[in-house]
Amino acid sequence: MKRIITFIVLFLLFELGYTQVVPNNNPLFDDSEVARIDITINPAYLQTILQPGNEESNTEYPATFSFTSSKFTALIDNVGFRLRGNTSRYAKKKSFKVSFNAFEPGKKLKGVEKLNLNGEHNDPSIIRSKLVWDLMNGIGLPAPRANHVRLYINNQYYGLYINVEHIDENFVESRFGNNNGNLYKCLYPADLTYRSTDANAYKFVQNGYRVYDLKTNTEQDNYSDIAQLIEVVNHTPASELPAKLEPIFDVNNFLKYLAVEALTGNWDGYSYNQNNFYLYKNTITGRFEFIPYDTDNTFGIDWFNIDWATRSVSSWASSQARPLTKNILAVEVYRKRYYFYLKQLINGLFSANTMQSKALALRSKIETYASSDPYRLLDYGWSSSDFYNSYFDALGGHVKYGLIPYVTKRIQFANSQFSIDNIPPIVSNVSWLAYGYKIPVTVFADVDDEEKVIPKLYYKAGEGDWQGIEMQNTNRNHYMATIGPWDKPVKHISIYLEATDKTGKKTREPLYSEYTVEFNEIAIPLCINEVMTSNTSVFPDEFGNYSDWIELYNYGKNSVSLQGMSISDTLGKPGKWALPDITINPSEFVLLWADGQPEKGKNHLPFRLNRDGEEIGLFTSKTDGYRLIDGFRFDQFPKNTSFGYYPNAVGLPQVLLSPTPGMSNVKTSTHLDIVLPGIIAYPNPFTQTLTIKLSYRPAYDYTISVMNSQGITIWKQLVKKDDNVNVEWYPQNLPKGIYLITATIHGKQNQIIQPQKVIFEKF
Numbered sequence: 001m002k003r004i005i006t007f008i009v010l011f012l013l014f015e016l017g018y019t020q021v022v023p024n025n026n027p028l029f030d031d032s033e034v035a036r037i038d039i040t041i042n043p044a045y046l047q048t049i050l051q052p053g054n055e056e057s058n059t060e061y062p063a064t065f066s067f068t069s070s071k072f073t074a075l076i077d078n079v080g081f082r083l084r085g086n087t088s089r090y091a092k093k094k095s096f097k098v099s100f101n102a103f104e105p106g107k108k109l110k111g112v113e114k115l116n117l118n119g120e121h122n123d124p125s126i127i128r129s130k131l132v133w134d135l136m137n138g139i140g141l142p143a144p145r146a147n148h149v150r151l152y153i154n155n156q157y158y159g160l161y162i163n164v165e166h167i168d169e170n171f172v173e174s175r176f177g178n179n180n181g182n183l184y185k186c187l188y189p190a191d192l193t194y195r196s197t198d199a200n201a202y203k204f205v206q207n208g209y210r211v212y213d214l215k216t217n218t219e220q221d222n223y224s225d226i227a228q229l230i231e232v233v234n235h236t237p238a239s240e241l242p243a244k245l246e247p248i249f250d251v252n253n254f255l256k257y258l259a260v261e262a263l264t265g266n267w268d269g270y271s272y273n274q275n276n277f278y279l280y281k282n283t284i285t286g287r288f289e290f291i292p293y294d295t296d297n298t299f300g301i302d303w304f305n306i307d308w309a310t311r312s313v314s315s316w317a318s319s320q321a322r323p324l325t326k327n328i329l330a331v332e333v334y335r336k337r338y339y340f341y342l343k344q345l346i347n348g349l350f351s352a353n354t355m356q357s358k359a360l361a362l363r364s365k366i367e368t369y370a371s372s373d374p375y376r377l378l379d380y381g382w383s384s385s386d387f388y389n390s391y392f393d394a395l396g397g398h399v400k401y402g403l404i405p406y407v408t409k410r411i412q413f414a415n416s417q418f419s420i421d422n423i424p425p426i427v428s429n430v431s432w433l434a435y436g437y438k439i440p441v442t443v444f445a446d447v448d449d450e451e452k453v454i455p456k457l458y459y460k461a462g463e464g465d466w467q468g469i470e471m472q473n474t475n476r477n478h479y480m481a482t483i484g485p486w487d488k489p490v491k492h493i494s495i496y497l498e499a500t501d502k503t504g505k506k507t508r509e510p511l512y513s514e515y516t517v518e519f520n521e522i523a524i525p526l527c528i529n530e531v532m533t534s535n536t537s538v539f540p541d542e543f544g545n546y547s548d549w550i551e552l553y554n555y556g557k558n559s560v561s562l563q564g565m566s567i568s569d570t571l572g573k574p575g576k577w578a579l580p581d582i583t584i585n586p587s588e589f590v591l592l593w594a595d596g597q598p599e600k601g602k603n604h605l606p607f608r609l610n611r612d613g614e615e616i617g618l619f620t621s622k623t624d625g626y627r628l629i630d631g632f633r634f635d636q637f638p639k640n641t642s643f644g645y646y647p648n649a650v651g652l653p654q655v656l657l658s659p660t661p662g663m664s665n666v667k668t669s670t671h672l673d674i675v676l677p678g679i680i681a682y683p684n685p686f687t688q689t690l691t692i693k694l695s696y697r698p699a700y701d702y703t704i705s706v707m708n709s710q711g712i713t714i715w716k717q718l719v720k721k722d723d724n725v726n727v728e729w730y731p732q733n734l735p736k737g738i739y740l741i742t743a744t745i746h747g748k749q750n751q752i753i754q755p756q757k758v759i760f761e762k763f
Contacts, residue, residue, distance in 0.1 A: 026110050029165060031130075031147035034369055035069035037117070037163070039098070039153045041081055046153065049082060055089040056208075058082055058100045064510070074110075078103050084116060086187075093119040093159060093375035096151075097166075111174070114166035117151055119159065124298055124390035125403050126160055126370055127362045130262050132295035133164070133353070139256050139341070140429060140446055142175040142291050145213035148362075150369045159373035160366055167291055170218055172280050176289065177431070177572070181281035182225055183216045185293075188275040193321045194234040199227035212279075217335045225281050229288055234323050238330045241527075243512050244329075247286065252428035255334060258325060258342035262316040263350050263410055265308030268297040271325045284431070285515065300394070300401025307691070308407040309401060309534075311463045312417050313342060339420040340448065346411050355407045358575055363391060382566040400555040425449040425499035427509035435571045435617065436521045436628045437461075437490040438652060440482045447499050448477050454687055455499040457481045461490045469691045469726055471497075474681040481691075483726070485632075488650050493517045522627040525556025528618055529589065530644030531634070532659055533609040538640050539661045541604075547595035550616070551661055554584040555649040564621035567592075569607065574619040574626035589662045612636050635678070635695050652697055653667045677753065681741050685759035692727045692741055702745040704729075707740040714739075736762050 013562060041063035048054060049061060060080030067074045080102025084094040098115040101107045120126045129146065136143035144165035151158045165171060173179035188717060190211050195201040202212050202223045212226060229248055236244050261269050269292060270277050278291040317325040329335045348354070370376065370387045377384065386395055392402040401409070425446040434441045447455050458468045461484075471479035483493075494514040500506040530551040532538065540546050550567070554560050561583045568576040580602035584590050591603065598606045609616075617631030632653050634643045642659035645652075646666075658666055679692040684690075692704050705716040706726050714734070717727055731739075739760055743753040 021367055026145070027069065028067065028110050028115070029145035029147050029163065030069065030071060033069055034148045034150055034160075034366060035072075035163075037069060037098075037149045037151050037161075038064075038066035038068070038155070039081055039096075039151070040064040040066070041154065043154065045081075050094070055083065060099055062103060063098075064417075065098055065100070065109075067176045074540065075099060075609065076107075076109055078579065083481065085118070088119060088121055091121040091379035093121040093373075095119045095121075095161075108170070111170060112166070113168060113170055116164040116166055117149070117161045118164055118296070119375070120162055120296055121375075122301055122398065122400060124376075124380075124382055124386050124395055125359070125363070126162070126366060126376075126387070127359060128299045128301065128403065129164070129294075129296040130162055130362065131358065132266065132298050134358070135260050135345070135349055136257070136292060136295075137266065139260065139345065141253055141256055141260070142172075142289055144171070144293075147335065148366050148369070157372065157374065159375045160369040167278050167293060168326055171281075171291075172289075176282045176284065177433075178283045179216070181216070181283040182214060182222070183281075184226055184279045185213045185215055186270075186275075186277050186279060187211060187213070188273065190270070190277070191274040191321050192230050192233060192270075192324045194323075195228055197227075197231075198224040199287060202227055202230070226279065229279075233327055236327075238327065241327060241331050242333070246640065247513070249288045250282075250285075250428075251328060251334060252337065252426060254324070254328065255338045256341050256428075257290055257292055258316070258329075258338055260346055261298050262311075262313045263342065263345055263414060264295070264298040264403060265300060265311075265410065266295055266298045266408070267302075267304070267306070267308060268294060271322050273318070274320075274322065277458070299403050300406035301398055302400045303398050307400070309406050310413045313414050314417055333423075336400060336420060336423045340423055341416045342418065343420055344448065346414060350407070350411070352404075352408050352411060352753050356404050359391060359403055363388070366761075388715075408690040422450055422501070422503060422505070423503035424507045425453045425455070425501055427497050427499050429495065430509060432495075432515075432518060433572070434515055434517045435656065436519050436631055437484065437486045437488075438630070438632050439482045439571065439615070440633065441493065441517060442480055442482045443471070443495060443707060444478070444480050445471065445497055446477050447471075447479055449499070449501050451502055452687075453499050453501050454683070454689075455479055455497050456689075457483070457495060457497055459483050459493055459495045459674070461486055461493050467726075469728065470683060470686070485652060487697075487722070491521075492519060520625070520627050522620055522624075522629060523677065524560065524620070525554060525558075525649075526560050526584065527553050527555065527630040527645065527649045528616060528632070528646055529553035530642050530656065530660065530665055531609060531616065532602050532640075532642040532661070533611040533634075533637070534639035536639050538659050541593050541595070541600075543600065545595065547593050549661055550592045550605070551608075551644070552584060552590045552592065552595055552618070553648055554588050557586050559583050559585050564623075566619045566621070566626070567605070567618065569610070569614050571615050571617045571628075571631060574617060574628070575622055589660050611639075646699075654696060654699060678742055679743055679753055679756040681756050681758050686763045687761050688730070688743075690729045690731075690758060690760075692729060694743065694753070698745050698747075700745050702743055703746045705742045705744070707742065708734075709738055709740075731760055736760050 045061035060082045063081040065076045065079045080099035082097055083089050083094055084097035088095045096117045100109050101113045101554055133143055133146040146162050146164045149161050149163045151161045152732055169179040220573050232244050267273055276294040280289045282289050343354055392404055394401050427445055429446040432443045443457055447453050454472045456468050457471050458466050460466045469481055471481040474480055496514045497509045532549050535546045562579040563581045565579045566575045568574050593604045594609045595604055596608045597604050613635040615633040618629040620627045637643055637655045642656045644656055644665050648664055677696045701721050703716055703718050705713050707713050739758050741756040745751045
């Protein structure tokens with residue numbers, strides 16, 4: 001079982017710049033080198049695919065797929081292979097789609113069902129779309145990953161391609177943590193104008209496809225959610241738009257998209273060409289997410305005789321109806337946020353130096369494969385040297401700018417087209433990890449401002465009272481806070497955020513009402529009553545081995561069958577290991593040996609527990625939605641001790657010095673009944689408020705104290721054992737510097753926990 005330490009994992013999530021659920025590093029999209037993809041296909045099938053007159057065919061033909069890089073190799077038989085794209089289908093350099101699941105439903109490679117191999121026939125530099133995808137990902141948008149690959153078909157080199165992540169239910173699951181919402185692919189002329197009160201009116205077909213094409217939940221074919229969005233966008237006055245639009249649409253991420261769209265000259269997207277985007281109804285937040293798609297017509301590529309480098313960022317959209325862009329930017333607060341993102345990009349990821357360095361590094365990496373690309377020169381009569389020239393020179397025709405001069409000129413004109421004063425902080429990308437009331441809930445958010453801002457999270461459990469804690473800055477503009485667990489059943493919690501800058505300007509997110517965080521739990525009287533991770537002498541299995549174990553307990557009045565249930569060491573992946581077909585009677589305990597040796601019997605599981613701490617969850621079946629029955633996180637505890645509920649199945653789990661496998665949990669009367677927890681204090685350094693908690697709740701009252709550098713106690717607070725575990729310290733009229741946090745547990749004898757140093761930096 002891999003090590004799961006909550007805060008380390010959460011910090012890793014932020015290193016890539018996302019606050020949506022971030023996908024694991026995937027070698028299919030690794031861009032540190034140019035990987036090789038081989039397609040082996042019956043020559044007759046290939047001839048049919050490439051036959052003039054078959055350009056619009058989406059028939060998939062069986063082939064073998066091979067991926068080769070220094071970090072990863074794979075060979076997959078029986079994949080689907082076909083042409084893809086719109087106008088590129090008629091180019092001499094074709095684009096292709098690989099479908100791993102074409103003939104075997106559910107078949108994937110590294111969690112991916114399809115790959116898009118784009119020939120980039122319009123772009124002599126072969127990097128424009130890659131630059132745009134990297135910009136979008138860098139600013140925190142839910143955008144596809146992309147990398148350069150060299151494509152061989154039947155061992156013949158077909159050229160340098162960009163491998164772009166396919167947008168489907170796997171994509172949205174990896175970004176938003178759910179995929180059961182409606183996902184619409186929106187192609188020309190998807191202008192989002194109002195058509196009718198009848199939701200079916202948005203199923204209209206043009207150019208041979210539904211303009212708003214539902215890709216998930218197709219059996220229900222219910223368009224009422226997109227119809228509601230279009231109704232609100234088109235028929236809500238600007239003064240009322242935030243209140244009505246924000247609950248159903250992620251406005252801030254769309255504003256980020258608009259900033260990238262305008263700066264890169266992406267005219268083939270929504271705002272100008274009513275084309276190339278997806279809308280996904282995120283079932284956790286209830287909001288539509290705007291997902292960009294197809295970004296090769298950028299950085300000065302033009303077919304309309306329009307100078308995209310000089311076009312005003314304030315009137316970027318088409319003069320025709322584009323209500324989503326125009327009506328959002330008609331709201332003053334949104335327009336200012338759009339300008340803020342423009343300035344942020346110009347001063348950062350889109351600066352001339354950054355873009356030139358990125359472009360030239362890419363050119364250096366791909367030049368060998370671009371120079372030998374046999375199809376690159378066929379569509380527009382480019383010479384072999386035009387690949388190099390296109391980075392600094394216009395080539396005529398649709399290539400109106402060299403890539404780098406376009407960036408320089410775009411920045412020059414954009415800076416002259418808008419101005420921005422200090423605005424309230426922008427809070428976006430609010431998300432959370434929530435499983436059950438016994439497991440801490442982690443809330444994430446992005447906060448953008450001219451200066452550093454410490455946002456505050458407010459929360460309440462059920463109908464309880466509101467409480468507030470500062471969020472911890474993890475990396476750049478990314479923040480997190482952890483709340484809970486709760487010792488009594490809670491079906492949901494409510495949250496909202498506030499961020500205030502140094503000038504007193506404040507933002508509330510959401511603007512109205514609150515987010516509701518639902519727990520996906522089910523009331524089955526079964527619990528993970530006790531676990532042991534370092535069993536060296538306490539209790540052997542039937543073979544005499546001292547192994548890790550998990551004790552399940554039925555605290556109900558009826559028998560419970562484990563058939564169909566699963567157990568996992570990763571709460572976000574509930575279906576990892578199926579449980580054996582065992583029935584547990586009322587008040588009965590069952591031991592499962594976590595020894596990684598399932599061949600020993602049905603009570604032996606195919607994994608081990610991690611003695612350094614992790615998480616564990618018990619779930620219902622896949623058909624029941626993998627609902628959480630019971631679970632918790634635990635830190636490291638000493639060998640030959642256990643972690644579990646005392647009394648059985650009640651309250652929050654704790655360290656037990658007297659393990660009782662297969663029996664009721666007890667406390668030890670001759671020793672201190674706890675292993676000392678650790679002090680958690682965050683954020684560190686802090687500027688206004690310090691949140692202090694213990695790594696788990698002890699069985700006794702305890703006192704939190706703060707000492708200055710002279711060893712003088714300047715503040716303390718008694719915490720009852722049943723109180724909320726979070727304590728907040730607000731230093732007033734104290735100098736900045738190092739302070740020491742201590743905790744004393746008042747058990748049978750006072751026990752002092754290892755102190756924690758913190759740094760106070762005045763706001």
